[in-house]
Amino acid sequence: MHRGKNQKAFFIVVVLSLAMLALSIICLSIGGTSIPLKETFLSLIGKNEEGSNLIIMQFRLPRILAALLIGAALAVAGAVLQGVIRNPLASPDLLGVTGGASVAVVAFMTLFTGYSIHWVPFIAVAGAFLVAVMNYALAWKNGISPFRLVLIGIGISTAMGALTMFLLISGPAYLAAQVLNWMTGSIYGTSWKYIEVLWPWIAAFIPLSILYAKELNVQALGEATAVGLGSRLQLSRMVLLFYSVALAGAAVGVAGTISFIGLLAPHMARKLVGHSYKLVIPVSALLGAMILLLADLAGRMLFQPLDIPAGVFTAGIGAPFFMYLLFKRKAAD
Amino acid sequence: MALVLHSRRSKLTGLVIGVLLLLTGMLASILYGIHTFEIGQVWLAYTQFDDSDAHIIITNTRMPRVLIAAAVGGSLAIAGAIMQVLTRNPLASPSIFGINAGAVLFIVIGLAVLGSSLTMNGMVWIALLGAAVTSLLVFTLGFQGRSGFEPIRLTLAGASVAAFASSVTSGIMLVNKQSLEAALFWMIGSVSGRQLDHLLIVLPYLVIGWILSLLLTGSLNVMALGDDSAKSLGQRMLLIRGLSVIAVVFLAGSSVAIAGPIAFIGLIVPHLCRFLVGNDYRWLLPYCALTGGLLLVCADLVSRFILMPKEVPVGVATALIGVPFLIHVARRRKHA
Numbered sequence: 285m286h287r288g289k290n291q292k293a294f295f296i297v298v299v300l301s302l303a304m305l306a307l308s309i310i311c312l313s314i315g316g317t318s319i320p321l322k323e324t325f326l327s328l329i330g331k332n333e334e335g336s337n338l339i340i341m342q343f344r345l346p347r348i349l350a351a352l353l354i355g356a357a358l359a360v361a362g363a364v365l366q367g368v369i370r371n372p373l374a375s376p377d378l379l380g381v382t383g384g385a386s387v388a389v390v391a392f393m394t395l396f397t398g399y400s401i402h403w404v405p406f407i408a409v410a411g412a413f414l415v416a417v418m419n420y421a422l423a424w425k426n427g428i429s430p431f432r433l434v435l436i437g438i439g440i441s442t443a444m445g446a447l448t449m450f451l452l453i454s455g456p457a458y459l460a461a462q463v464l465n466w467m468t469g470s471i472y473g474t475s476w477k478y479i480e481v482l483w484p485w486i487a488a489f490i491p492l493s494i495l496y497a498k499e500l501n502v503q504a505l506g507e508a509t510a511v512g513l514g515s516r517l518q519l520s521r522m523v524l525l526f527y528s529v530a531l532a533g534a535a536v537g538v539a540g541t542i543s544f545i546g547l548l549a550p551h552m553a554r555k556l557v558g559h560s561y562k563l564v565i566p567v568s569a570l571l572g573a574m575i576l577l578l579a580d581l582a583g584r585m586l587f588q589p590l591d592i593p594a595g596v597f598t599a600g601i602g603a604p605f606f607m608y609l610l611f612k613r614k615a616a617d
Numbered sequence: 618m619a620l621v622l623h624s625r626r627s628k629l630t631g632l633v634i635g636v637l638l639l640l641t642g643m644l645a646s647i648l649y650g651i652h653t654f655e656i657g658q659v660w661l662a663y664t665q666f667d668d669s670d671a672h673i674i675i676t677n678t679r680m681p682r683v684l685i686a687a688a689v690g691g692s693l694a695i696a697g698a699i700m701q702v703l704t705r706n707p708l709a710s711p712s713i714f715g716i717n718a719g720a721v722l723f724i725v726i727g728l729a730v731l732g733s734s735l736t737m738n739g740m741v742w743i744a745l746l747g748a749a750v751t752s753l754l755v756f757t758l759g760f761q762g763r764s765g766f767e768p769i770r771l772t773l774a775g776a777s778v779a780a781f782a783s784s785v786t787s788g789i790m791l792v793n794k795q796s797l798e799a800a801l802f803w804m805i806g807s808v809s810g811r812q813l814d815h816l817l818i819v820l821p822y823l824v825i826g827w828i829l830s831l832l833l834t835g836s837l838n839v840m841a842l843g844d845d846s847a848k849s850l851g852q853r854m855l856l857i858r859g860l861s862v863i864a865v866v867f868l869a870g871s872s873v874a875i876a877g878p879i880a881f882i883g884l885i886v887p888h889l890c891r892f893l894v895g896n897d898y899r900w901l902l903p904y905c906a907l908t909g910g911l912l913l914v915c916a917d918l919v920s921r922f923i924l925m926p927k928e929v930p931v932g933v934a935t936a937l938i939g940v941p942f943l944i945h946v947a948r949r950r951k952h953a
Contacts, residue, residue, distance in 0.1 A: 372769055373708045373776065422944060432947050434708060435888065439943040442881050446936035453929055468787070544780045551773055587792060596787040603781035610758060610774055 293557045293567075300570040307574060308352065311581050312344050316588065342475075350474040351580045351594065352573040353486045354535040355545055359572025360490050361532035362546030363553065363565050367500035368524050369430040375547035376532035378437045379525070383444030384415025385536040390448050390463050394455045404466070405481060405537040412533035415444060420525065427518045428525075469542035469595025471580055478538050485534040490569055493527050497561035500524065504559070544599040545572045548606050555609040575602045620895045628900050631893065635907035642911050643687060646918040647679045651926055677812070685816050686808045686917045686931075687910040689876045690886075692823055692868040694909025695830050695902055697883030698890070699861050702841050702898070705768040710884035711869030713775040714862075717878035718782035719751025720744040720870065725786050725800045729793040737811075740803065741818050741874045748870030754778055756862060805930045806877035808917050819871035826867035830902055833860060837898040881935055882909050885943050892946045912939060 313324040319336045326332035327340040361376045369378075376382065388411020389404055419440050423433040452460045499520045502510045511517055532546065553567035579597035586592065622628045648654050654671060662672040693711060700709040711717070727735055727743045735743075755778050759771030790800060836857045839847045847854060869883065890904040912935060920934035 371706065371708055372772060373706060373713070378708075423947070425948060431707065435947040436944055438708070438884065439940040439947070442936040443940040446933040449930060449933050450923070453927065454924060544784075548773075548777060548780070590791070592788075592791055596784060596791065599777075599780035599784035600788065603777045603784070606777045607758060607774070607781075610770065610777075 289558065293563045296556055297563075297566060297570070300567065300574070304352070304570055304574050304577070307577055308348050311348050311577060312340055314581075315339075315344060315584055346476050346479050347471055347474045347580065348577065349479050350471045350482065350538065351577045353479070353482050354471065354539045354542065355549075355572040355574070355576030356490060356569035357486050357531040357535040357572075358542060358545040358576075359549035359553075359568040360493050360565055361528045361535070362548075362572075363550035363561065363568045364493050364500065364524050364528040364531075365546075366550055367504060367561055368521055368528070369434055370504065371430070371434065372551065373547070374434065376528060376536075377441060377541075377543075377546070378434055379529060379532075380415040380419045380437055380440040380444060381412040381529055381532045382536055382541045383441040383448070384411040384413075385409070385533065386448045386463075386467055386541065387411055387444045387451070388414070389466060390451045390455075390459075393459055393463060394451050402477075405478065408537035408540075409533045412536055413529065415440060416525075416529040416533070420522075428521055430521075466540045468593040469540040469598075470583075470593035471539050471576075474538070482534055482538055485530060489527050489531050490565070493524075493531075494562065494565050496520070496524060496527070497565055500561040504561075540593075540595065542576065542595040542598055544602055545575055548602060549575065552602075552606055552609055555612075621893050628894055632903060632907070635904065635911070639687065639907055639911045639914065642914040642918070643683045646683045646686070646914050647675065649918065650679070650921045678809075681811055681813045681816065682808050682917065683914060684813070685811055685875055686913045688816065688820075688823055689808065689872040689879065690882055690913025691906035691910035692826060692872045693879060693883040693913075694886035694890075694905035695827070696865045696868040696872070697885075698887035698898070698901055698905045699830060699833070699837065699865050700883070701887055702837050703768070703858065703861050703865070704772045706772055707888070708884070709772065710880075711865060711872075712779060712878065712880065712883070713772060714865065714869070715751040715755050715775050715779040715782055716748045716866065716869045717873050717880075718779040718786070720747040720873040721800075721804055721878060722782040722786045723747025723750070724803055725789050728800055729789055737815060738818065741815050744874035745819065745822070745870055748873055749866060751778055751782060752862070752866045752870070803877050806879040806932055808876050808913070808931055809928065811875055815875050819874055822867045822871045826864050826871070827906070829860060829864040830868070833857065833864065834898040834902055837861070838896075841896060841898070879913070879932060879935070881932065881939060882912060885939055886912060889939075889942055889946055892949065 309321070309324060312328075313319045313321050317336075317339065319340065323332055323334055323336050324340060327337050332340070358376065362374070365376060365379065366372060366374045368374075385408035388407045392403065392407045419433065419437050420428065422440070423429075423436045425432070448463075452463060499515065502513055502515045503517070503520070505513070507517065535542070549572040550564060550568045552571050553564045557563040557567050575598055576594060578601045580594040582597045582601060583592035583594045622631050644656070644659075647659055648656070652671070652674060654675060658671055659675055661667075662675040666672050666676070696711045697709075700711055700713060701707055703709070704713065706713075721744075723743045723746055724740055727740065731739075755771065755775045758774035758778070759767075836852060839850055839852050840854070840857060840861075842850075844854065872879070886905055886909045887901070890901055890908055894900040894904050913931070916934035916938055917931050919938060920929045920931050923929045923934065923937075
């Protein structure tokens with residue numbers, strides 16, 4: 285029984301990975317100008333001499349990599365957080381990550397005009413971390429209780445949202461448009477430079493989260509059981525929260541606020557492979573990556589020549605699939 | 618849990634003080650702002666109306682605004698408290714049902730189709746319809762399955778429907794730019810710029826919601842014990858759940874229809890009130906109504922002064938007033 289379950293999960297991971305790969309290649313070849321699949325392949329192995337090489341290597345590839353990395357990061361951040369908080373409504377926004385990043389970016393744009401826009405990702409990450417640490421400190425009282433953390437997190441996120449709004453209203457009007465654009469969550473300006481900043485975070489923290497998944501499984505049993513099983517509750521909570529904030533912070537820094545993936549990709553994963561975090565985390569990562577990739581594709585293709593921020597479509601693409609999963613389970617029951 | 622108000626007597630006193638505070642807040646909100654009035658002028662505006670600017674401002678601007686703030690704040694807080702017991706999730710709020718997102722979506726569709734011919738009255742009706750349709754959808758999705766009802770299912774169905782609705786909303790707004798401005802005004806959530814007529818449209822639904830939720834308090838207490846206990850105590854779960862959902866839809870749907878999506882109150886006020894009176898819904902719901910109303914009335918008053926002469930959205934002021942309380946309460950409570 286157990287073996288069969290593992291095999292099924294392995295099968296799902298393989299299928300999702302292949303689907304993701306195929307989808308990425310399709311995304312490389314279609315767009316404002318269509319490029320034949322053959323040229324796309326040649327570009328990837330560095331043998332394309334045509335003009336299309338530039339489009340693929342300089343514009344589309346970094347963007348697609350960004351979508352994959354950010355989608356995976358947000359999904360894993362959400363899965364880890366839901367495990368720590370033990371609440372299915374938890375998402376990285378609740379820790380104030382998104383709010384902190386937004387305030388930092390808005391404050392940077394209002395107060396330090398004239399600085400290069402390339403600083404924005406770094407400012408956003410700094411803001412995300414600062415607010416997450418503040419949240420953690422305020423919620424600390426003989427250790428962290430997940431519920432207190434969330435309650436204070438909601439308060440701080442709301443306060444950050446209010447502060448952002450306040451800065452936007454008191455600042456000049458052109459600024460509001462610029463910031464709102466960043467806040468919708470888009471990846472269309474991505475260049476290789478962002479990828480260079482982004483990938484080490486993802487490459488470090490997603491595997492670390494998977495390695496630490498056992499701890500999440502133990503925590504899911506409840507506080508008393510976890511302590512009884514010898515878990516060092518507070519320490520592992522802190523480590524896991526750090527992973528989650530690091531992943532979400534890096535993603536928010538590059539892409540702005542992209543909703544939905546952190547909240548619902550983990551639930552989709554659970555519907556597919558059950559509740560063990562060893563499987564939930566990798567499957568969430570794959571699902572998150574694919575949702576964002578599709579959302580970005582929809583943003584590029586649906587309203588040409590307009591390029592719509594991917595954040596608009598993540599839920600539009602992910603939610604129907606999720607509702608299908610909710611529905612399907614009923615038939616299986 | 619260490620409650621602030623233990624005995625029946627102190628809870629009753631608290632309730633009376635709450636009513637007095639709410640009335641004081643409402644009066645202050647009528648009197649102060651860019652123009653400041655005196656109590657005598659308010660009296661005269663209703664007894665000897667003389668078409669002066671002061672009287673017009675008092676009757677047409679300030680009074681509707683205050684009444685709407687009190688009604689909406691109280692209703693959202695009650696709806697939030699019911700949602701939290703219905704979904705067994707302390708993070709639930711009316712927006713989890715997709716009520717806000719659905720109302721916004723319908724408004725944007727209405728603006729895109731009808732354009733500027735859409736009146737404010739029409740918008741209220743459309744928003745009400747949107748709230749009802751989405752919550753019906755969430756309700757059907759959530760009540761699937763042989764096991765009948767699982768709170769988690771309802772919660773997730775709500776979250777995904779809400780996300781889907783807001784995604785479609787942004788899509789429409791991007792394509793159809795002209796609906797943008799009117800929709801944005803409405804989406805921020807505000808109690809200003811509304812007339813008493815708008816309140817009167819939704820008032821019947823609000824009143825039904827209030828009465829229904831007060832009648833439900835005893836059953837909610839039983840429901841909070843968990844499914845098994847509630848069943849063995851002979852409660853008809855489906856009926857109570859159905860009625861609770863209807864109450865939430867009426868309360869939150871009407872609120873979003875007149876004031877737009879106002880977040881935070883539905884989520885936070887129940888927690889503040891639990892800190893005061895505990896988990897007994899017979900006390901909790903009246904306290905929620907008063908505290909929610911008071912919070913929104915005060916927030917509306919404060920929002921006029923933060924960036925005078927500009928007004929900041931009422932949500933900003935709500936956060937400003939509510940967040941310190943919330944952090945205090947969260948830190949005071951025992952391990953939960």
